Amino acid sequence: MSFARNTHRLLERLSDSAFAALRPGETASLGLSGEDQTYLRFNAGKIRQATGVRQLGLELDFRVRGRQVKLASDLSGREDLDLCALQTLLERARSEAAALPPDLFAAPLENHGQTEEWREGEPPDTDAVIDRIAAAAADADFAGLFAVGPQIRAVRNSEGQSHWFSAAGYFLDYSLFTVNSEGENKAVKGLLSGAEWEETKLAAALEKDRRQLGLLRAPSRTLQPGEYRVYLAPAAVAHIVDMLSLGAVSYGAWKKGGSALRRWIEGEVSLSEKLSLRENFALGLSPRFNSLGEVAPMTLPIADRGKLDSLLVGARSAREYGVTSNGAESSLWSEELLRSPEILPGDLPERDVLKRLDSGLYIGNLHYLNWSDLQSARLTGMTRYACFLVERGEIVAPIRDLRFDDSLYRILGTELEALGEEALVLRSTDTYEQRSLGGSKVPGMLLSSFRLTL
Amino acid sequence: MNSPEAALPGFDPVTALSRVAPLADWIGLRLVEETSQHRGVRNGRPDRNHVRFSRGAMIEAVVNGRLAYAATGDLSEAGLHEAALRATRLARESARHAATTFSPGLRPTGKGRFSGPVATRFDTATLAELTGKLVTASSRLRVSDKIVETSAEIVLTEHRTHYLSSSGTDIEQRFHLVSQNFMATAQDGAEIQRRSLNGPVARCLQGGLEVVDFERLFDECERAGCEALELLGAEDCPNDTRDLLLAPDQMLLQIHESVGHPLELDRILGDERNYAGWSFVKPEDFGRLQYGSPLMNVSFDPELPGEFASYGFDDCGHRASREFLIRDGLLLRGLGSLESQARLGLDGVANFRAAGWNRAPIDRMANLNLEPGESTLDEMIGLVERGIYMSANRSWSIDDYRRKFQFGCEYARLIEDGRLTRVVRNPNYRGVSVPFWHSLKKVGDRGTFGVFGTPYCGKGEPNQMIRVGHASPHCLFANVEVFGGGR
Numbered sequence: 024m025s026f027a028r029n030t031h032r033l034l035e036r037l038s039d040s041a042f043a044a045l046r047p048g049e050t051a052s053l054g055l056s057g058e059d060q061t062y063l064r065f066n067a068g069k070i071r072q073a074t075g076v077r078q079l080g081l082e083l084d085f086r087v088r089g090r091q092v093k094l095a096s097d098l099s100g101r102e103d104l105d106l107c108a109l110q111t112l113l114e115r116a117r118s119e120a121a122a123l124p125p126d127l128f129a130a131p132l133e134n135h136g137q138t139e140e141w142r143e144g145e146p147p148d149t150d151a152v153i154d155r156i157a158a159a160a161a162d163a164d165f166a167g168l169f170a171v172g173p174q175i176r177a178v179r180n181s182e183g184q185s186h187w188f189s190a191a192g193y194f195l196d197y198s199l200f201t202v203n204s205e206g207e208n209k210a211v212k213g214l215l216s217g218a219e220w221e222e223t224k225l226a227a228a229l230e231k232d233r234r235q236l237g238l239l240r241a242p243s244r245t246l247q248p249g250e251y252r253v254y255l256a257p258a259a260v261a262h263i264v265d266m267l268s269l270g271a272v273s274y275g276a277w278k279k280g281g282s283a284l285r286r287w288i289e290g291e292v293s294l295s296e297k298l299s300l301r302e303n304f305a306l307g308l309s310p311r312f313n314s315l316g317e318v319a320p321m322t323l324p325i326a327d328r329g330k331l332d333s334l335l336v337g338a339r340s341a342r343e344y345g346v347t348s349n350g351a352e353s354s355l356w357s358e359e360l361l362r363s364p365e366i367l368p369g370d371l372p373e374r375d376v377l378k379r380l381d382s383g384l385y386i387g388n389l390h391y392l393n394w395s396d397l398q399s400a401r402l403t404g405m406t407r408y409a410c411f412l413v414e415r416g417e418i419v420a421p422i423r424d425l426r427f428d429d430s431l432y433r434i435l436g437t438e439l440e441a442l443g444e445e446a447l448v449l450r451s452t453d454t455y456e457q458r459s460l461g462g463s464k465v466p467g468m469l470l471s472s473f474r475l476t477l
Numbered sequence: 478m479n480s481p482e483a484a485l486p487g488f489d490p491v492t493a494l495s496r497v498a499p500l501a502d503w504i505g506l507r508l509v510e511e512t513s514q515h516r517g518v519r520n521g522r523p524d525r526n527h528v529r530f531s532r533g534a535m536i537e538a539v540v541n542g543r544l545a546y547a548a549t550g551d552l553s554e555a556g557l558h559e560a561a562l563r564a565t566r567l568a569r570e571s572a573r574h575a576a577t578t579f580s581p582g583l584r585p586t587g588k589g590r591f592s593g594p595v596a597t598r599f600d601t602a603t604l605a606e607l608t609g610k611l612v613t614a615s616s617r618l619r620v621s622d623k624i625v626e627t628s629a630e631i632v633l634t635e636h637r638t639h640y641l642s643s644s645g646t647d648i649e650q651r652f653h654l655v656s657q658n659f660m661a662t663a664q665d666g667a668e669i670q671r672r673s674l675n676g677p678v679a680r681c682l683q684g685g686l687e688v689v690d691f692e693r694l695f696d697e698c699e700r701a702g703c704e705a706l707e708l709l710g711a712e713d714c715p716n717d718t719r720d721l722l723l724a725p726d727q728m729l730l731q732i733h734e735s736v737g738h739p740l741e742l743d744r745i746l747g748d749e750r751n752y753a754g755w756s757f758v759k760p761e762d763f764g765r766l767q768y769g770s771p772l773m774n775v776s777f778d779p780e781l782p783g784e785f786a787s788y789g790f791d792d793c794g795h796r797a798s799r800e801f802l803i804r805d806g807l808l809l810r811g812l813g814s815l816e817s818q819a820r821l822g823l824d825g826v827a828n829f830r831a832a833g834w835n836r837a838p839i840d841r842m843a844n845l846n847l848e849p850g851e852s853t854l855d856e857m858i859g860l861v862e863r864g865i866y867m868s869a870n871r872s873w874s875i876d877d878y879r880r881k882f883q884f885g886c887e888y889a890r891l892i893e894d895g896r897l898t899r900v901v902r903n904p905n906y907r908g909v910s911v912p913f914w915h916s917l918k919k920v921g922d923r924g925t926f927g928v929f930g931t932p933y934c935g936k937g938e939p940n941q942m943i944r945v946g947h948a949s950p951h952c953l954f955a956n957v958e959v960f961g962g963g964r
Contacts, residue, residue, distance in 0.1 A: 061567070062939045066748050069576035073567040074939070075547040076835050077560070078533065091523075096530040099551040108530075119526065122604040126523050150570040157574040166751040168938035196938075198751040208755065279626050280662045280669040291667075390754070393874045395885055396903050396962030398669055403883050405876040426874075426881050426907070430964060454939035456833070477881050477907050 026059040027143065027173050027189040029100065030079060034177055034187075036102055037081065037109050042181040044113060050132045051113075052084040052180035054314050055098075058457050060172035061149050065197070068157060068165040078457065081109070082314070084180075085116035086132055089125035092116045130338035130348070134182040135316040142190040142307075144218035146171055152220060156195070159225050163233070167197025167213075170458055171220075178316045186318070188310035190460070192218045195225070196452040198408070201236045209239035209421060212258060212388050212408045216450040235387075235409050244412050244420045246475070252383030253473040254376050257447040258408075260465040262389040263434065264364050266402060267300075269394070271431070272325050273351070273359035275340035281358065283400040283431060292432050293329055295439040299367040300326040302335075308450060309362045309461040311350070313337065319350030319362075329436075335359035365464040369442025378416040379441060379469055385411040385418065386473075389427075400431035403476075426477035434470060443467035488552060490639055491647075496554060497536065497561035498643040501568070504561060505537035505584060505642040507792060508552075509834035514599070517630040518611035521619075525630070526604075533834035537584075537642075538564035543572040544579040548835040583815050584793050586645040591789025594782050595653040595685040599633045602686055607631070610691050617695045618661040620702035623709065626662035629698070631655065631689070632932070638792070646794040654785065654944065655688050656681045656932055659698050663705035670708035670902060672701045672887055675726035676869040681785040681930035681944065688783070704888055707900045713961030714889055714904040720864030720918075721906055721957040722857060725927025727886050728949035730870040732847055733934070735910040736768075736775055737945070739879035740802055741936075742813025742821055743840040753936045754877025757910070758808070760821055766808040769914025774848035775803040777812065777826045778948075785930030785946035786843035790827065793838060797827035802845075806914070814840050832941035839937050844930075844946035850920025857919045857953045864892035865959055867904045875910075883907040903962030913954065921950030 024032075038053050045051055057079040064072040079098040084091065094112045098105045149171070156169065171193035179185045194216035203209050211232045215224050255263075270276030271283045286292045302323040304311045311319045315338050324332035335351035337359045351359035371379060387409035395403040406425050411418045443466030450462040494506045510532040517525035533550040538561060545567035549560040602610075611629040618627035634654040641647050657680040660673035674680060674697055682688045723731060739756040743749060758766070779787050779797035790796055795815055802810045811817075813825030817840050830841040858866070872885030889904035890897045908916075930946035 060939075063571070064748070064938050066576055066746070066750070068574070070571040070574050071576045071748050072837050072839075073545040073571045074837050075545075075560070075563040075567055076939075077547075077549050077551070077563075078835050079550060091526070093525075093527040094530075095527070097532050097550040099553065099556060101551060101553055101556070104553070112530075115528070119528070119604055123523050123526060123608060128522075128524075149567070153570055153574055166747060168751065170939065196751065200747075200750065210750070212751075280664055280671075285669075286667075390877050391874045393872050395872050395874075395883065395905055398667075398903075399963050401962065401964070403872070403874045405874070405881065407877055424876055424878075424881070426876070426883060428883065455935065455942055456835070458939070477883070477909075 025143065027175055030057050030175055031187060033100065033102060033105065034179065037105060038179040040106055041109055041113060045181055049087045050181045051086065052132050052178060052316065054082040054084065054178045055175065056080050056457060057175040058172060060170055060458055063153065063169040065156065066166050068160045068163065070153065083112045083116060085120060086129065087120050090120040090123050091126045091129035092119045092123065128339050128343040130315065130342045132180045132182055134184045135318055137185045138312065138318065139187040140310065142218060144191040146191055147193065147220035155222065155225065159229055164200035165197060166200065167195060169193065169195045170454065174458055174460060176310050176460065178312060178314060180316060184316045186310065186312040186316055192216065193220060194450055194452055199232045199236055201240055203240045203243060203421065205242050207243055210408055211235045214449060214452065238411065238418060239409060239421045241420055243423045245423045246412065246425060248476050250472045250474055252380060253470050254380045254383070254385050255468045255470065256387045257443065257465050257467050258449065259386050259389045260366065260468050261449045261463050262392050264366065264463050264465055266392050267364070268357070268360040270358050272334055272361065274334040274336040274344065274346065275353065276358035277334060278344055283394060283397050288331055288334065292436065294326060294436045296329045297369055297439050297442055298326050298329050298435050301365055302361060302363055303365040303464065304363050306363050306365065306448060306464055313350055313352040317348055317350040323349055335361070362461045366446065366466060368444055368446045368466040370444055371441040371469060372444045376467065377413055377418065380413050381416055382414045384422065385413050395428050401428060402431060403428040425475040427474060428476045429474040433472065438470045438472045439468060440471045441469040490641055493557055494641045494643065497557055500561045501538035501540050501565045503539040503643050505640065507535045507834065508639040509533060511634060511636045513632060513634040515632050516607055516611060518608065518615045519628050520626065521612055521615045523608060531833060534560065535831065535834050535837065536560045536564045538568055539579045540565050540568040541572060542578045543568045543575045545571060546837040577816065577820060581644060583819065584642055584644065584646060585795055587794065588647045589790055589796065591650040593652040593683040593787060596687040597685040599635065599686060614659055614695060614698045617698040618659060618702045620699055621706055623663050623665055623706055624661050624702050625664045628658065628660045630658040640792065640794055648790045648794050650789055652683060653685050654683055657689065659701060661702040661705040663709050665709045668709050670705050672705035672708060673869060674701055675929060676871065676887065678931060679726050679729060679870065679929045681932060681946070682928065683783050683785060683787060708888065708902045711900045711902040713963060714901045714959060716960040718956050718958050720861045720892070721954045721959060722861065722864060722866040722892060723952050723954070724868035725949045725951060726869050726929055727867055728847060728952055729929045729947035730873055730884060732845055732947050732949060733842065733945065734873060734875045735879060735882055735913065737812065737842040737845045739910065740812045741840045742811040742817035742823065742825055745811065746817060746820055749936065752938050754879070757878045757880050760823060762808055763811060763823055764809060767806050768803050768808045768911060769806045770917040771805045772850055772917050772920045773803055773806045773914055774801065776801050776846050776848055777828070778844045778846050779827065781844055781948065784844045784928055784948060785944050787946070788843065791829040792831045793829040795827040795829065800826050812840055812842060830943055832943045836939065836941045839941065841936065841943050842934060842945045844948070846947060847949040847952065849923040849926050849950045852919045852921055854921060854925045854951055857921060857951060858892055858897060859895040860919065861892040862894060865904065866890045866892055866897060872905065880909050882910065901961070904959065905961065906957050906959045908957055916955045916957065917952060918955045919953035921952065925951040
């Protein structure tokens with residue numbers, strides 16, 4: 024039986040046991056996440072580290088008399104041992120709940136329905152993939168991470184709710200490096216992902232990357248800080264969208280003074296009519312249910328042609344501020360966050376990007392973004408990978424990386440001139456603690472002005 | 478917390494290792510267990526009460542000179558056997574294209590025990606008592622109706638590792654760790670400012686509950702609330718170039734990003750190029766590069782008691798000791814484990830660390846400190862005709878080669894004619910690593926020294942978040958570009 028099928032059965036046994044053991048007045052939810060991944064880390068086309076990780080994590084959300092306690096534990100995957108672990112969690116939860124004051128904003132556990140989604144692809148043979156990647160990258164300086172294997176998210180509660188999501192698939196997140204004529208390192212970035220390994224995709228992607236590497240071998244230009252007309256490629260836009268998950272479109276963060284887009288939310292400033300941002304679970308990157316089991320709508324408009332439509336609202340914010348939850352997820356570290364964001368495309372065909380840019384910068388990617396002034400929606404970060412100076416619609420030279428510091432009100436507002444006609448799906452490659460689900464679908468952006476500072 | 482031995486009757490790590498040892502030419506077994514209590518109070522009410530128990534093992538297997546890893550939460554005999562087989566299979570599969578060859582010297586043999594400091598164990602305070610303290614802290618942060626949010630959080634962690642190998646390594650280490658975060662958000666109309674105690678979660682130390690002096694903490698919370706109000710009415714930080722005096726709670730970030738990461742040997746080797754980035758430092762720079770002014774002395778110091786990442790051994794069993802990385806401004810040594818040292822032929826330190834049982838170790842910072850100098854704080858302020866004092870990090874960004882940085886702080890005061898004067902808000906500064914460190918013109922004495930850390934140093938593929946410690950005195954830098962918010 025597969026890892027996912029075994030885990031499904033284990034969760035059934037654990038939840039049956041836990042919910043049967045509840046006393047009057049007690050409710051509980053069990054959330055489970057798991058993976059059976061092979062991680063291959065490459066440097067210079069060779070395997071630097073090969074790691075297999077089989078892990079299961081269980082979270083007990085326990086409620087009694089208005090108290091809430093969350094206890095999490097790694098599981099062994101063996102029913103007898105894990106039932107013992109769960110019993111220990113339950114006993115501790117009762118003891119902790121007795122010591123805590125009521126939590127007024129803990130939403131009661133409810134039955135949010137039953138769903139099951141199984142995406143069981145045929146996993147590629149690791150041995151063969153290693154050979155294929157090594158062969159395809161033999162003449163290149165290749166660094167990256169290949170991750171493959173099943174991922175599981177599930178939540179059940181004592182009120183009868185049950186949601187299950189499992190997916191099998193891979194990603195290959197990589198960089199190709201070269202040295203230019205002046206001895207400087209230059210690189211391009213690539214990402215392949217999917218349910219099943221497709222041999223031709225890697226070769227085609229590397230071929231395209233090699234063409235861009237050729238352009239990067241020319242001498243680099245050092246540019247002075249200032250305002251530049253720029254085209255941000257989809258991979259660069261995805262980093263900006265990631266920042267929106269740090270409170271910008273969260274109802275809870277807004278109410279707590281932590282939203283970078285407060286002035287937009289409160290109607291003081293506008294965003295561009297060209298901008299439409301939504302959560303779109305139809306992309307299939309993430310389950311629709313959150314850790315409480317609430318099921319988000321298939322699509323949730325956030326910005327509709329520049330106007331605020333909805334903020335992300337989770338159950339806790341809903342209870343605290345008297346609004347309706349739209350099934351958003353929050354984590355231990357952040358308020359409600361985007362799980363499957365999509366920026367709707369515009370009318371700029373990829374073939375016309377340089378022509379429309381005319382003179383300015385083509386920015387292939389960004390790096391290490393952070394708020395430099397949250398209340399002004401100001402972001403800072405670096406250009407990275409394939410970035411070029413463009414003059415009269417032609418690439419003139421690669422550039423040396425620059426720091427930017429600019430406001431979302433300009434990037435998504437006054438300076439947003441056009442959006443790409445094609446949007447790219449970029450699956451999450453985050454692997455902190457476990458491989459993430461989710462990702463984004465974004466087009467490129469043409470900006471009339473972008474502030475570069477160092 | 479139950480140990481694996483208690484959870485699995487009859488579980489004996491030595492026996493467990495001996496059962497899987499025949500499966501490979503060499504086997505390592507790293508058991509990790511951790512209990513982490515996250516206790517939070519927001520606006521005087523319980524907000525987050527979360528306890529996590531983590532337990533599992535990482536198997537390292539060498540077959541024909543190739544090393545691979547397999548992690549499992551299943552510590553049964555069958556579970557460890559399966560993980561060991563998986564590691565051996567990966568070692569064979571990757572052999573044709575492996576970047577490195579394993580040699581026995583990469584995993585020192587020997588036995589050892591290490592226990593971090595703990596005087597008052599976590600269980601000496603009940604949950605009700607701890608929650609009561611956090612409620613009080615939350616109320617002390619709220620010094621005015623303009624304080625619209627308060628947050629009081631503490632994370633208490635017990636961590637144990639036991640590393641054994643088929644070549645005789647047997648090292649057990651135990652740690653008690655405390656992280657704190659106390660923050661006030663002030664609002665007046667459209668203006669919102671936050672002030673915390675030393676920046677979000679910078680108060681990270683090893684020890685038991687003795688590291689939290691609650692009576693002093695309550696007073697500090699009140700001060701943080703008052704400073705948040707001060708920031709509401711303050712002018713923006715000026716946009717110009719001036720002398721910059723950094724407090725230890727910002728120096729932690731400055732050291733971390735512009736010294737620590739670029740000196741990691743695995744970055745210099747290119748392992749991180751696809752994620753965190755490369756480094757401007759080249760192998761030939763060691764012993765030659767004047768990294769900063771002669772006042773700059775940076776140590777890797779796993780021996781400072783109570784600092785967040787003090788330990789006896791790294792995760793390959795290498796005994797940890799204090800080493801100077803930079804002395805009198807000259808770069809001497811990198812942050813590289815035995816593996817990286819062998820690959821580069823350079824000296825390093827004992828810093829092969831894994832974030833948990835489910836990750837393989839890589840080169841990490843641990844405690845990376847700037848050694849005290851000779852200036853008092855008053856002397857440094859007195860030297861400045863036109864400058865600014867900044868404390869408590871709130872924003873950080875640096876390029877993938879660790880050259881161009883931009884950092885922001887919560888709180889700043891101007892220094893005019895040798896005196897601290899007006900408070901200014903939204904302070905930021907930017908620079909380039911090596912020129913910035915060359916502008917270091919005074920280093921505070923031991924009286925200005927502060928010990929901080931963070932649980933959130935991110936790096937690696939697959940990603941790993943690890944605890945690091947940074948201690949530093951106040952430091953004065955000349956002619957730094959500073960700027961405020963807005964626009």
